[in-house]
Amino acid sequence: MMNIYVGNLPYSVTDDDLRAAFAEFGEVASAKIIMDRYSGRSKGFGFVEMNNDSEAEEAIKSLDNSEMQGRNLRVNQAKPREDRPPRRESRY
Numbered sequence: 881m882m883n884i885y886v887g888n889l890p891y892s893v894t895d896d897d898l899r900a901a902f903a904e905f906g907e908v909a910s911a912k913i914i915m916d917r918y919s920g921r922s923k924g925f926g927f928v929e930m931n932n933d934s935e936a937e938e939a940i941k942s943l944d945n946s947e948m949q950g951r952n953l954r955v956n957q958a959k960p961r962e963d964r965p966p967r968r969e970s971r972y
Contacts, residue, residue, distance in 0.1 A: 881909060882936035886943075887925040887954035889913065895926075901943065902928045906935025927958055 886898065899911035913926040930936040936957075944955040 882930050882933050883958040884928045884930065884936060884940060885925065885954075885956055885958040886928060888951050889922065889924050889926060889953065890949040890951050891922045891924060892949065893922065893926075898926055898928060901948065902930065902939050905939035905942065906930055906932050 884902075889898070893913060895911050895913055898913060899908050902908045902911065907930065909929040909931050911926065911928045914923045915921065916923050928939075930939065940955050940957065943953055945952050946955075947953070
């Protein structure tokens with residue numbers, strides 16, 4: 881299974897829109913737009929998981945720098961998340 885990062889997404893794109901764009905290349909296991917926890921709005925990026933690596937590679941090649949609703953997408957294989965130190969709460 882390959883995890884794919886999709887950046888520079890229009891803020892109006894939904895999980896279903898993202899899934900549909902990648903479904904043209906093969907089976908999509910999941911598609912998720914990352915939302916801001918405070919405002920509830922899209923952060924402009926998301927992740928797609930595809931079961932077949934060759935289909936995922938084809939989707940990356942075809943969709944990277946392609947246009948969606950006037951914006952050029954950035955599409956590549958997602959890097960593993962790095963462990964970050966816990967955030968300190970400010971006391972203002």
